[in-house]
Amino acid sequence: MDWLGVHFISELPDSGQVVLHCTHNPVLVLLAYLVACAASFATLDMAERVSHVEQPTSQRLWRWVGACCLAGGIWTMHFIGMLAFEAPLTIHYDLSPTLLSLLIALIAAWLAMNTLSHQQLPLWRCAVAAIWIGLGISGMHYVGVSAMRSSASLYYQPLLMGLSLLLAIACSLAALLLSRHLREGSGMFHQLLKYASSLLLGGGIVLMHFTGMWSMTLVLPAGSPAVPAIPDEHLQLGLTLSVIILLIIGSGISAALADKKLQHKERDLRRVNALLSQLDQARMSLQQVAHYDALTNLINRRGFNQLFAEKLMEKTRYGGMLAVMFLDIDHFKRINDSLGHDAGDELLKVIAGHIKSSTRSHEDVVARLGGDEFCILLTLHERDEARHMAQRIMHRMKEPIELGGRRMVMTTSIGISVFPDDGKTCEELLKNADLALYESKDSGRNNLHFFNTSLKTRASLELQLEEELRNALRDDQGLLLHYQPIYDLKHARVTKLEALIRWQHPQHGLLSPDRFINIAEANGMIAELDNWVLRKACQDLSFLSQQGRDELKIAVNCSALNLTREALATEIQSALRGARVAPQRLELEVTENALMGNIASTLALLQQIRELGVSLSIDDFGTGYSSLAYLKRLPLNTLKIDRSFIQDIPHSTQDMEIVQAIIVMAHTLHLQVVTEGVETLEQQRFLERYGCDYLQGYLLSRPVPLQDLHRVLDELDQRQDRLNPVLSNPGTGGPGSPDPAPGGPVLHAGASTVQLIR
Template sequence: MLASSYNEVLVVFSLIVAILASYTALDMAGRVSTASGRSVSLWLAGGAFAMGMGIWSMHFVGMLAFSLPIDLGYDLTLTAASLLIAVATSAFALWLVCQQELPWTRLALGALLMGVAIASMHYTGMAALRMMPGIVYDPVWFVLSVLVAIVASGAALWIAFRLRQHSAWVVVSRAGAAVVMGCAIVGMHYTGMAAAQFPEGSFCGAANTGIDTNWLAILVIVVTLAVMAIALIISVLDSRLEQRTASLATSLAQANSELMQLALYDNLTKLPNRMLLSDRLEQAIQKASRDHSSFAALFLDLDGFKAVNDAYGHHRGDQLLVEVAQRIRETMRGQDTVARLGGDEFVLLVEIGDPTDAAKIAEKLIETVRQPYSIERHECFVSASIGIAVYPGNGNSQHELLVNADAAMYHAKDQGRDGYCFFESSMNANAHEQLQLLQDLRHALERNELVLYYQPKVLAPNGQTTGAEALLRWQHPQRGLLAPDQFLPLAEKTGLIVPIGQWVINEACAQMRRWRVLGREDWSVAVNLSASQFAHSGLVETVRSALQRHALEPRNLTLEVTESTAMRDADTSLAILDRLAEMGVSISIDDFGTGYSSLLYLKRLPATELKIDRGFIRELEAGSDDAAIVAAIIALGRTLNLKVIAEGVETTPQRSFLTELGCDSLQGYLLGRPMPAQQLTDSFVTPQPA
């Protein structure tokens, strides 16, 4: 037999190629298993070629490491056939490990087929030498090489299947597995080489007609490394793109979740909002109709919340609402729905067996809500008025149920608050009346039904008129002249107060311009700003436009803001009032003494006037508590260089006492009732001092 030898450097290189080929195979298996659509076929084809090229390259590097004392060459056809076998085997292996499951029977069959295919690739490559006479194989080593190929294939398939999914340690795991698989592949190759024996006098038939070993070495090394490098680079880039896509998908899912939260849940209390309540209510109606069961809609409104909100500020009012919502949520059962409609209104949907169940729940809620609250070390008290509408019976649609529950809630308030009422058909009259009034109010502006009355303001003590306060009235076509307390709460609740307020400012400025033309240039007209109007972003522009439209001096306009509104968000209020004051408009703090003021902020407000609430004037007499409060307010106003005006002056003793205390201006029925502008212009007579 011819003596053979191995180039140790190329043997080591063949092991490196086998390990690289194994790592490429494992990485491609991961790519194929996570791909979808057409990309599966592309990754499978590319992976099969890269993996097959690697295994085939390892075989021929090992062949190049092998030398005999004769010239060697390789038949082109058989060499190409061995490459095709390697690629086909790799494609089968990748397809197998990318299935959803890999039971032991399928693993064994796959290992057998793949092992035989790899052995075929090896011995086809050996046949490419075209040895004359043929190569003699030792039966024991031959069988052993095939068994090693089968066992190595089984191990490779199992490892690839286990490592096909991405994990935190996937690179390290694949590297370790690639070493094991590479050693197994190399072991099979050199076991097969050990089985080959070359008789004395043999010669290589492909030495002169086949591929020269030097050219084959260059071809194998360059092409193999290039293919595996390109495959791995593409895989790495795809992995990064996949991670980025996954990150973007996660961000998008989170953004969608946040949008859904904003769309369906109240931002303050995190309870379902009106939109989600509508969906839950529709489901409850369908379920009750299908199962012939009952449920109740409880409309809950807080009693005394406005007083707490005005006294302690908007921020603490929000904290109180959050605490109330938490108490309601803890009181209800898991299957019940608790929603916030806005402000201090909540709606609850509860499954009941009979109406007494709803009554028990309402009693429990009322008891829970009335317990004291501690908000930033301030003890607060509110109660709840609840209206109950039962389905079926009190309405067949969402709208009817909520309207009827709302009507019952208002009936509970009329009965003294801190209680509950079931809906009765007689309550519908008031609910429908309010609904009709709201519909009429929506058209009041366009139909020119709103009018302004003016109540004069006079100086103390001489009684000289200094201007008037504009007071809104509604000349309803059927109900007659309506006072503001009959429709302004509806306007505030529905947002109509903003366009109505804009109309009031414009109309008051127009009237003041007419008075200036008549010579009353020193007068000023006062306009009350509601909380919603004051918070509206277009307020400053509305005032500026009205002044410019009517060529009115800013000093002829006074804007009255209640103390509670100004103190609700003091920093924001300061910014708004500063912008108005910069225009030259006068600022009056209305209803002073009824809210919760910080003198630190009060002295920073660009106000020119304090207006004492009529509640202190009503029972004003020397030595009373109200007299002491009024005297203190007047003294405070003088200290801050503010004019002080008292409203609600109805008697001569009140006027005299306020004059003695040093009040600058007076307003009330004694000095002039609210009247149309023309009546004030034509018939107002300046009262003489008492």
């Protein structure tokens, strides 16, 4: 079979001269091998480049660059291999078949690069592509061989031709598989493996070429002389082609390397940009966290202070008014204690929405400073705008809120300070608004107050008193006890004293408890203050015993805050032991609100105190919210009726009925009754008639210091002795005087006597 002047699968002719002694130039063979290795390396490198390029346009570009390098390398290797062929003939090459072989090589190379562009390369796809690429390379080889022109004819051995085709397919498959493996990876070992693979593939390509050349036989017609070729011309041409193709391949590899580095830089730049973007987002998140409250999404204290400083600077420079409004939710702690903190958080969200909706969205700044405390910064034209805003918020707050299956209405206390009237700095305005807020709380809550200078004066005084009270407790100077007698109607004598603390202040004189007890409670000093009173009272009891007053008991008041301390019983025991006083001579007075605050823990503590032998009295009865169901369980000895029920007796029939009912109830519970605030004989006679056990008030004596107590007690005893004969004749009480109750003397005193005592 003849095709393009080449005889395929034909027997050699009988006539003709067979060219037996054909050789190859070893230098050109080595050059062909080097070109094949370079082409193989370029193919592997371009395949790796294509797999890492992200843009489709760049992928197409590098596919063509790789195809050109591979096609040019294989074709140049083939041509140099043909130049290396040395036969005793004059050989030249036809241009058309040569260019056609180059086109076939380019098609095969493009097919190879296109196959390597797929992200997934299963074995079957590699096998199919290898067959087509192998056929293309073989076609390129044999078409290129057909371009050889000489006086000899070409004959091929079929087996060797088939072997060369198989070698081309195998070489193509190996190239595809190696490229699939090598396109992912980096490092020195990866690069060495790529070099080794290039040498192996280059050897395979050269082997395929020379196997094809091995299958070829040249036959000279009979009588044709053999003319030796000029090998130097072939060597020079081969070297020229090698240099050209190696430069082309090197340029392609260099371009791929440069593009790879550029892409790495672009990736690094994108990574840096991504990191910068993440940092910006993190910075914004941190700023959000740093300047906004996570629960309500309002500005927090730090963000508010920053905005406040900016607005204050603006108003200071250009003029204008600002209002700082402090809001505190009334009795918010009850929500957390009863419904839990989750319900409290939900309530805060609703309240924040109410406050936000009541303000001007673009002009006012609403912040949550912490807990249930909110702050609003207002731009004002006149002072009343702040009042109207506060009233609008208070009205909005009165809307019922659904929470935990309940409908509740919350109220708020508001304090307002105005720039520049109430301060020129952020700290001063905030402090003054806070003072106004506490004034609203002290006024009964659900109220609003503007700051005024008297609040600052009072706050400064309270701060000064706080510091001086600490010093007085630490140095045990200035604090003293006054004692007010408590008269026993049954035994007709003074049997108890109530210890009342006073403070002899160096500047303000003698201060009553209402001036400093609240300060002690608000600043954590009440336990120390109560303990001082307890120890001092026990010491005074010991002193009274030395003066012959063994029958006297002392009643000591206990703060509601101190009643929650488990150490109270131990402190009482320690004070009694230190003064060597019998526990029965001490009575502890607690208010009914303190008793009902936490009945379970209070009951356990009172049981411990009663086991010591100390008596217990409920003070100011009738002013709180006692529950009789709990009251009967408490280990009490005495009930003290508050002075507010005595003041209008005998003019108030209602008060008289209330006091009578309290006395009956107390006796039913086996409690003794003390009535405080008794100032007139009519009040004393009424109480005696209805069975009151003890009297206390100005009718007997004002509270006096310990050094004056002995004299007051002696005067009361002497007065009682003088009145004993009168007591035997009830009619001497004067016209219209009520009869004394049976079983108890009446402490009669004329107007002059009462005036003397008071």
